[in-house]
Amino acid sequence: MSTVEETRLLAEGMAAAKAGDRARARELLTQVITINTRNELAWLWMSGILETSAQRRDCLVRVLIINPSNEVAQRGIVALDAQNASTAPAGLAQDQLAGSTSGLAVTCPFCQSQADGTQLDCTACGENIILSCPSCDKPINLWETTRCPCGEGLRHYIFVPEGIDHEGLGQRYAMAERWEAAARQWDRALKEGSHVSMLHRKLAQAYDKIGRGQEAEYHRQVAHG
Ligand SMILES: [Zn+2]
Ligand SMILES: [Zn+2]
Structure with missing residues (x-):
């Protein structure tokens, strides 16, 4: 699928999220992420519509892996961790029930x-x-x-x-x-x-950056072999 499709799905996903239609937003944003796992905005918006704080935190971590200086994600994680800290006793008890040793x-x-x-x-x-x-x-x-x-x-x-x-x-x-x-x-x-497929992936990234989409697509496909 093209980046045009990715942009369109992202816009629709964001609109659905703003309109409060979480199910639709989730469906659309999932499609965006399937096309491009490094779509920073998609992960950021996804973090706002998921149910549990663990899921939301995962999305924010993804954002930071893509862009470590994303301040919205940084603040979001701090806020979620503060929430979790205040409910820590319950969480710990659950871990012990599950026999978790980690x-x-x-x-x-x-x-x-x-x-x-x-x-x-x-x-x-x-x-x-x-x-x-x-x-x-x-x-x-x-x-x-x-x-x-x-x-x-x-x-x-x-x-x-x-x-x-x-x-x-x-x-x-x-x-x-x-x-x-x-x-x-x-x-x-x-x-x-893995080094050969990784080289193809890096070539795809480089060609994407300089707007040579066809070559990028070719190397992406070879990388996925
Ligand atoms: Zn693993
Ligand atoms: Zn260091």
Whole structure:
């Protein structure tokens, strides 16, 4: 489908949301996200129409993965977390009833399953969800943000929901002389054989940016193989 279609569906979805027709808005925005998982506005509007605070938070996290400086999403997450903190005792009791042993349940930004936020990799899809910052070595939790407080940003290496550009991220670690971390990323790129399809995806992104839509579409299709 074309970007014209994406824009039209987004406009209709936003109009439905404004008119209070949540079901219709959800249907339209879901279509937008199916066309383009990196549509920042679609995720932002989706966050306003979903039922539970967990769902709303997931949408806002998506917005921040796409654009870490989106202030509406930043404020939204702070507000939701403040709400959750005030109802924490009930939440904890539920976790205990469910026999949960994990200290911190998070939503994997790649496969959307509930992951253990204390583990470096998602236990469901195996993708890295906590990375060390190439500049300052502090952990960057991808379920929360792609930007480190030190200013380092990993946004260009993170493709949602496809996965991480392990080759590119390895290069970033290498530039910082972090050879162990670089080797881990490159090893992964080779094992998964994902580097070729990731290159097609990056080419598609580049061609999109410079308005060469046909070439972008070609590389997107090859990437999805
Ligand atoms: Zn996962
Ligand atoms: Zn840092």
